[in-house]
Amino acid sequence: MKKQLFFCLSLLGLFSCNKEDFPEISNPQVFQEMWQYIDENYIYFDQKGVDWNEVRKDYEPLINERLEEEELLDICFEMLNLLKDGHNRLTTNDFDENYDYKIGYEIHFDLSVVKQNYLDNDFQESAFYTYGILQDSIAYAHFSSFKQVDKIQEVMNFFSTQPIKGMIFDIRDNTGGDGQDAVEIVGHFIEQPRVVGYLVEKTGRAHDDISMPLSVQAIPKSPFIDVPIALLTNRKSYSASTYLASQLKDLPNVTLVGQITGGGGGGNQTQELSNTWLLTISSSKFLDIHFDESIEEGVVPDVTITNDSLTLTKGIDEMLEKAIGIF
């Protein structure tokens, strides 16, 4: 009996031998981990023109054990920003920043001006969508984010019952969401399946370990909206918004109006580092139908115009008026 009791106690000892595995990690280890993860997973090295090995030579000497976490964070974030990629993000308990792709641009947009002065407070809206009819039977829809693919159908159904002569899609200040939403929107403007661009995925550690371009196809969706379309963009139209702009740009009945978009058409991935920081970087890229990678830096509109802050405070949205003027 004593032997059996001893055996049971031994089992309990085995059961409880695990402990929280949270080792201390040195600053040079964090730096090495971060540099290497970017080296093996980031997809835009060629396009960004950054020699990542040279970056290591420049920044590694700055790292030592005496650095406080904030100092280490500053250096690592500065290194990450050399890639000038808005999808690249570093997150800690007290810090959550990405590269600011808006630097150097005047961005002025106020949805309440559109609601009050152009929709006359007659509109419908949900968490991410505002839509209604402007003067002269022009449909207007503002998408603040792409997160409700089912809502797109509702918006299109509404417009299909209205006697509209044109449609303005406003994606100003829309910083992205689900890329599928963009493909769904394009589906309402085409009658035949259409390749709208290509995705390239990282497939291995080397910089040139990438997949072949995978075609992205938009499928026609009901209702078919057969009117001229203006897509309103600004520099804050990022990620899935850039993705939509690049897909619509080549449709014959679509005119892009506004500012160059923010870029960031590809996908990204997140990794938890050993010191609990979260590192997010671009790991897939989107090419337009001409295999052009430059949309990563933004889609240039057909008609370039920027709102003036003073004019906007007076209730005038010059970008919107320019878009209305093309119909």
Next chain:
Amino acid sequence: MNSRLIFIAILLFYFGQIFSQVASSSSKGIAISHTINQENFKDERLSFRNRTSTGFTSQLSFFWDKKNTRQTINLGFGKNTRSNDTGMVSFENLRPRLTYAYQRILHNFHVGGTLNVESLLSFPVSGRWAGNNSISYTIWSSIGLSTAFHQPLFFKKQKFALISEFHLPVLSYVVRPSYGLPYPEDFLKDETFDFQRKNMTASLLTSGKIRSLNQFQQLNFRVGFSSFLSSKQHEIRLSYSFDYLKLRDVKSVRQMKNGLQLLGIFKF
């Protein structure tokens, strides 16, 4: 490609064994178990950190005894709970499994083979997880060795048994994402990218690689005591349970569980 065909042929052989022998079974039973375990986990597709959490595994088994053989089909499901972690993210791990074992009974030993289909699905849980890699998965099918040892014990005319079980897959067909984002390899060779992932399931089935013991290790070990409840020899068993899984890959994964298992066996 040839290796895949051989592997599929082996699978068909094993399934053939199940259906040809179940019909002629002479005694059978059901086993239900619940294991409380402590899990150590690291998936390099999501994190460079080891983390520990608690969790459970529930299993339902059917077995058939005939002369000197035993066949067992086991359905299991494991899940961890969130760890008390200082990080900004925790991981929810799900582990469904289906196992078939065929064993010869040689005195106190059961010796045979196993065939299993299992998966480990990991989901980062964090409001600050910004990437498109919101799942990591490992799906595998293995053939391997299965042994058990039963030593009857008597204490004050009451029958007990010391039980030990060991399962070790030796050859596996393993599916992991191609690289960073959770797309299987064949999905990225399809020339088209389907956002709705309609063709993802077929790609999952064909994107695996054959892995031997040096690349993919998985073992299950139990040791415990059984107490017999009636003349029909229903059993209640309390066991220490150890599960280990490790895949050496471009982005490796490891899961280790220590647990305490309560098992009820009902023969009829």
